[in-house]
Amino acid sequence: VNGDVKQTTWRHDLKNHLGIVLGFSELLLARLDPDNPIRVDVQEIHLAAQRALHLVRTIASDDSQ
Amino acid sequence: MNRRLEPPMPDGRLRVLHVEDDPVDRELVAATLRGDGLIVDIDWTDTRDGMLRALERHTYDVILADDRLPAFDGHAAQVLAAERTPIVPFIFVSGTLGEEIAIERLKAGAVDYVLKQRLGRLPEAVRRATREARVRAEHARAAAEVLRLNAELEQRVVERTAQLADREEALRASEQRLQSILDHSPALIYVKDLDGRYQFVNRCFVATLGRDAADVLGRTDLELFPVRLASMYRENDAAAIRAMTAVHSEEPSLIGPTVRVYASAKFPLLDRAGIPYAVCGISTDITDRKQAEDQLKTARLEAERANRAKSEFLSRMSHDLRTPLNAILGFAQLLAADALTTDQQECVQQIQAGGRHLLDLINEVLDLTRIEAGYLSLSPEPVHVGDIAAHAAALVAPLGRDRGIAIVVEPSPLFQQSVRADRQRLNQVLLNLLSNAVKYNRDGGQVILSVDQHGSRLRLVVTDTGFGIAEEKQTLLFRPFERLGAESTGVEGTGLGLTLVRGLAEAMGGSVGFRSEVDRGSTFWIELAIAATPVATPVTDAEVSTLRAGTEQTGTILYIEDNVSNVRLMQRVLALRPNLTLVHAPTGHRGLSMARERRPDVILLDLHLPDVGGEEVLRLLWNDPALRVIPVAVLSADATPAHMRRVLASGARAYLTKPLDIPRVLDTLDRLLAARQSRDLSVESET
Numbered sequence: 017v018n019g020d021v022k023q024t025t026w027r028h029d030l031k032n033h034l035g036i037v038l039g040f041s042e043l044l045l046a047r048l049d050p051d052n053p054i055r056v057d058v059q060e061i062h063l064a065a066q067r068a069l070h071l072v073r074t075i076a077s078d079d080s081q
Numbered sequence: 082m083n084r085r086l087e088p089p090m091p092d093g094r095l096r097v098l099h100v101e102d103d104p105v106d107r108e109l110v111a112a113t114l115r116g117d118g119l120i121v122d123i124d125w126t127d128t129r130d131g132m133l134r135a136l137e138r139h140t141y142d143v144i145l146a147d148d149r150l151p152a153f154d155g156h157a158a159q160v161l162a163a164e165r166t167p168i169v170p171f172i173f174v175s176g177t178l179g180e181e182i183a184i185e186r187l188k189a190g191a192v193d194y195v196l197k198q199r200l201g202r203l204p205e206a207v208r209r210a211t212r213e214a215r216v217r218a219e220h221a222r223a224a225a226e227v228l229r230l231n232a233e234l235e236q237r238v239v240e241r242t243a244q245l246a247d248r249e250e251a252l253r254a255s256e257q258r259l260q261s262i263l264d265h266s267p268a269l270i271y272v273k274d275l276d277g278r279y280q281f282v283n284r285c286f287v288a289t290l291g292r293d294a295a296d297v298l299g300r301t302d303l304e305l306f307p308v309r310l311a312s313m314y315r316e317n318d319a320a321a322i323r324a325m326t327a328v329h330s331e332e333p334s335l336i337g338p339t340v341r342v343y344a345s346a347k348f349p350l351l352d353r354a355g356i357p358y359a360v361c362g363i364s365t366d367i368t369d370r371k372q373a374e375d376q377l378k379t380a381r382l383e384a385e386r387a388n389r390a391k392s393e394f395l396s397r398m399s400h401d402l403r404t405p406l407n408a409i410l411g412f413a414q415l416l417a418a419d420a421l422t423t424d425q426q427e428c429v430q431q432i433q434a435g436g437r438h439l440l441d442l443i444n445e446v447l448d449l450t451r452i453e454a455g456y457l458s459l460s461p462e463p464v465h466v467g468d469i470a471a472h473a474a475a476l477v478a479p480l481g482r483d484r485g486i487a488i489v490v491e492p493s494p495l496f497q498q499s500v501r502a503d504r505q506r507l508n509q510v511l512l513n514l515l516s517n518a519v520k521y522n523r524d525g526g527q528v529i530l531s532v533d534q535h536g537s538r539l540r541l542v543v544t545d546t547g548f549g550i551a552e553e554k555q556t557l558l559f560r561p562f563e564r565l566g567a568e569s570t571g572v573e574g575t576g577l578g579l580t581l582v583r584g585l586a587e588a589m590g591g592s593v594g595f596r597s598e599v600d601r602g603s604t605f606w607i608e609l610a611i612a613a614t615p616v617a618t619p620v621t622d623a624e625v626s627t628l629r630a631g632t633e634q635t636g637t638i639l640y641i642e643d644n645v646s647n648v649r650l651m652q653r654v655l656a657l658r659p660n661l662t663l664v665h666a667p668t669g670h671r672g673l674s675m676a677r678e679r680r681p682d683v684i685l686l687d688l689h690l691p692d693v694g695g696e697e698v699l700r701l702l703w704n705d706p707a708l709r710v711i712p713v714a715v716l717s718a719d720a721t722p723a724h725m726r727r728v729l730a731s732g733a734r735a736y737l738t739k740p741l742d743i744p745r746v747l748d749t750l751d752r753l754l755a756a757r758q759s760r761d762l763s764v765e766s767e768t
Contacts, residue, residue, distance in 0.1 A: 025561075025576070026395070029442055030402070036435035037409055044428040054419050057412045057653065061432060064408035064646055068439075071401055 030072045037065040094120045095211060098135050100146035100158045101174075102127035109200060110145065110174060117204030128152050129161065136165045142211045145203075148175040148182070156186070163190050168218055170210035174203065269343070269364040272350065275322075277301040277315055280359060289336060289366075307335060318360045321347035325357070332364060341368045389454070396450050399443040400689075403718040403739055406443065408646040410436040410740040415653055418743075440740060445577040449561065452584035458723040459503040459588060463612030466539060467496030469504065470530055473511035481519040481528065488515065491531035498532075500539050500609035506585045507609070510593075511541065513578045514605050518545035521567070521603075535608060538591075542606040549599040558595070559583050582607070634754045635660040636682035641672030641698065642716070643691050651685070654743050658750070669693035673701055676708050683753045686733070688717040696731060703732035712753040716741070 041062040048055050097114070101107050107125050114121050124139065126132045127150050135141075144162050148155035155173055162171050173186055176197035183194045192213065193206045263270050264284040272281040279297050287294050290305070302311035314332060321328040327348040334341050343364035349357035413433045421429065451457040474488045481488060490496075500507070511530075518528040526546040533540040550558065550565065557563045561580040579593075586593045586607050597603035638661055640651050648665050655663045664679055666672035669690045676684060684702070688695030695715065702708045714735035715728050725736050735749045 026442065026446060029576075030439060033435045033439045033442070037432050037439070040428045040431040040435070044425060044432075047422075047424055047428070054416060054421075057416050060412045060646060060649060061409050061416075064405035064412075067646075068402055068405035068409075071398070071405070 027072055031069065034065050034069045034072065038062065038069070041065060094122065095142040095207070096139055097121050097123045097207075098132070098139070098141045098144045099123050099125050099174075100127065100132055100144070100150070100153070100155070101125060102147070102150050102152075106147065106174075106197065109197075110203065113200045113203050114207060119204055119207065129157065132158060132161055133165075136162070141166065141169050142214070143207050144169055144171045145174045145207075146171065148173055148178050148186075156189075159186065159189060159191055168214060168221065170214045172203075172206055172210055174200070266363075267365070269366075270362070271364075272359050272361045273301075273318060274359050275357070277303075277318065291337070310334060317345065317347055318362070321360050322349045322357050325349060331367075334364075341366055342371050343367065395446055399447045400718060402439070402443055404644050405646065406436060406439055407718075407740040408650055410440065411647075411650040411743065412653070414743045415650075436740075442577070445581050448581055449577060449584060452581075452588055457584075457588050459506060460723070461501050461503055461589065463499035464502045464504050464507055465497075465499050466532055466541065469507055469511065470496060470532070470541065473508055473515055474530055476512060477515040477519060477528075480516055481522070484519075484522075485525040486519050486522050486528060488519070488528045488530065491529055493532050495532040495534055495539060498539055499612040500591075501612040502589045502591070502609050506589060507607075510582050510585050510607050511543075513582050514543040514607070517578060517605070518543050518547070518603075521545065522547040526602075533606075534611075537611055538608045539611050540606045540608045542604060544602065544604045546602045549601050549603055550597040551599055555595075555597065633660060634658075634751065636754050636757075637662045637664060637679060638683050638685060638750065639664050639666060639672065639675055639679060639681035640685040640687075641666045641669065641690065641695075642685070642687040643667050643689075644687075647687070650741070651746075654741075654746055657747060661750070661754075667691075669695070669698040672698060673708075676702065676711065677705075681711060682757055683750060684711055684713045685737075686713050686715050688715060688728075696728065699728065699731050699733055712756070714749055714753060 041058050044058050045055065045062065048058065099107060099110060101110070107123075111121070111123050114123075124135050124141075126135055129152075132153075144158075144166075146155045146158045146162075155175065159171055159173075162169060167190075170192040171190065173183070173191055173194040174197060175194065178186070178194055178196065186194060192210045195203045195206050266283060266285055269286040269289060270281075270283040271279055271286050274280050278299050278301055282294055282297050287297065290297065292305075297305065302314045305311070306314070310333065317328065317330045317332065320330075327346050329344070329346050332343045332345045334343055344367045345362055345364040347360055347362040350359040350361050352358050409432065413429055413436055416429045417426075417433065448457065470490055474490050478488050480486075515528060515530065522528065522545045528546075529542075529544045531542045531544070533542060554565045557565060559579050561577055564576040582605075583593045586609070589609060591607055591609040593605065593607050595603060595605040638655065640648060640663055642648055642651070642665065652663055655661050664675060664681065666675045669692050672684070672686070672690075675681075686695050686698060690698065695717070699713060699715070702711070702713060709732070712734040713732065714737055715733040716737045716739055717724070717728070718739040728736055734753060737746060737749060
């Protein structure tokens with residue numbers, strides 16, 4: 017899959033779906049009691065999604081590729 | 082007045098014109114001549130007109146004239162004769178001609194005069210006159226012949242000279258033309274003798290070298306060029322002479338400080354005996370062409386490099402993204418198993434769906450880059466069509482259930498056949514086609530999976546009752562990331578599915594095709610070669626249970642993994658097996674030393690480690706007899722069959738793909754722990 021257009025589309029799709037993951041994990045955190053033990057798992061998801069988003073943004077800014 | 086009015090008189094006969102009025106004198110003269118033995122034909126006249134007519138009618142051998150006539154006179158007759166027939170001898174025959182007049186007449190051209198009183202002299206005078214006239218005529222003819230010959234000779238000399246001049250002119254023109262061609266040729270043209278001395282160079286040669294022709298002619302290459310170049314030129318000259326035909330070569334040259342490249346054609350010049358006496362060369366400057374070629378080559382290499390870089394980049398990014406994605410999917414699986422409210426469950430489902438979609442995006446891009454780079458590894462084998470169709474249909478069926486879409490496998494004896502394909506990839510293709518058929522179907526619609534035979538190939542056909550694809554959009558169907566407007570419909574998709582389907586089908590030696598009608602539905606198919614020998618259906622893996630309650634096995638699990646998120650996930654997974662202890666090593670070296678210290682019951686080994694490769698760790702574990710007995714389960718995102726085989730052959734006992742499927746991880750651990758005592762070295766994998 018070569019070509020900048022394809023890469024752009026791909027990045028766009030990745031961001032979209034990471035957004036969904038981030039959004040629902042935030043929603044879930046809001047709905048869980050502060051002392052609910054599964055909050056940690058949700059936070060892991062949220063953290064991982066943020067890391068992934070950061071990676072995708074790195075690609076986005078790295079247009080020399 | 083050289084007219085010849087009639088043939089000359091026969092031998093001996095003389096034709097005589099006698100200008101005389103007196104009949105007696107006429108008779109007397111005729112009688113005198115005949116009496117002396119002359120054979121004569123005589124015409125008489127006594128007028129100017131009569132004389133003119135006679136002269137026009139005949140050529141006379143002699144003209145006789147009286148000096149005094151009633152209507153004419155001898156002198157006028159003499160003038161007329163001199164005008165008309167100057168070579169015919171003119172003799173006066175008169176009774177009265179005085180001495181003075183006679184001399185005058187003789188001066189004017191008369192040959193003789195005979196007095197009537199002495200007519201006996203006449204025959205002799207006529208004889209002499211005609212003889213002399215003949216001699217004169219003979220002389221005149223000879224002189225004329227000489228003149229004619231002279232003229233002819235002169236004419237021939239003139240013609241010959243003209244011919245020579247023409248030939249010389251033609252030769253000069255030809256030479257000039259050749260010189261002009263040579264001089265205006267953009268190529269260097271030169272002739273060297275067998276000693277290598279320049280005999281001829283054209284203008285281009287001189288201009289290119291920046292020397293006078295005189296400075297070049299007679300010199301050799303060694304005197305004009307650097308030694309290395311000169312000897313190359315001489316070798317090529319010699320090659321042409323040896324070959325006795327044109328020899329082509331590329332010759333670099335140093336013109337001032339710049340190197341130019343020439344395409345040279347060299348051929349021997351042959352003498353009449355066919356022996357070479359010189360070598361002629363025509364050298365065209367191809368430096369620019371060479372440079373353009375080089376640039377083109379560089380550009381192509383550059384483009385290839387850029388493409389490769391892009392592929393590698395996408396591939397690397399996909400790998401990098403897997404780590405956080407593993408965490409998302411892993412923790413989401415754990416959450417799904419927890420007791421949650423409906424609200425919370427819905428959030429978790431959305432997270433899982435998003436995660437799965439991200440995984441598809443990454444996997445599909447990876448597959449596409451592999452296909453494009455030509456290093457998609459395949460394991461072709463005969464695949465039973467009925468089994469794989471049933472398997473794929475069963476997997477996709479839940480997708481359509483909510484919307485009332487049924488998946489029907491149309492019975493056919495052809496389903497007993499096998500095709501040559503990579504099982505996993507064919508499954509992927511069918512899942513793609515079937516899930517598209519569900520996704521783009523109308524509620525309550527139908528998906529039919531059937532099989533056709535086309536020669537030596539089988540076609541697996543997926544037909545839907547969806548909305549179809551408009552003709553103008555059909556050409557975009559197999560383009561990557563092209564969703565034909567579906568992105569705004571809420572139907573999930575990466576836009577890579579069909580691109581991948583086609584790539585995979587072609588990589589397996591097959592093809593894909595489709596037809597579609599708006600509002601009626603679409604039909605897609607994959608066509609593959611029928612495999613010669615159908616094989617028995619492999620036994621599918623035992624279904625892995627859901628997160629069931631832990632067995633009571635105890636033990637220590639060493640997890641060699643650098644990513645903290647993955648470690649935390651594994652900790653959470655192993656919380657479901659409270660009797661197991663998890664120890665963690667962040668690097669390969671640390672993992673090896675911990676394996677020696679702790680003697681774990683199972684090692685979970687990630688293949689992407691910061692210090693040494695996981696496969697190297699695997700080799701080191703295997704090479705240590707004390708560690709070899711510890712079962713190793715490898716965790717890898719790079720789940721190609723070839724890789725899996727290689728890792729298992731290196732001593733791993735199980736191969737788990739990332740993102741982790743938690744029930745499978747637990748199941749694998751349970752089995753490896755159970756097999757501990759039996760020292761069962763059999764290999765298992767999750768395929």
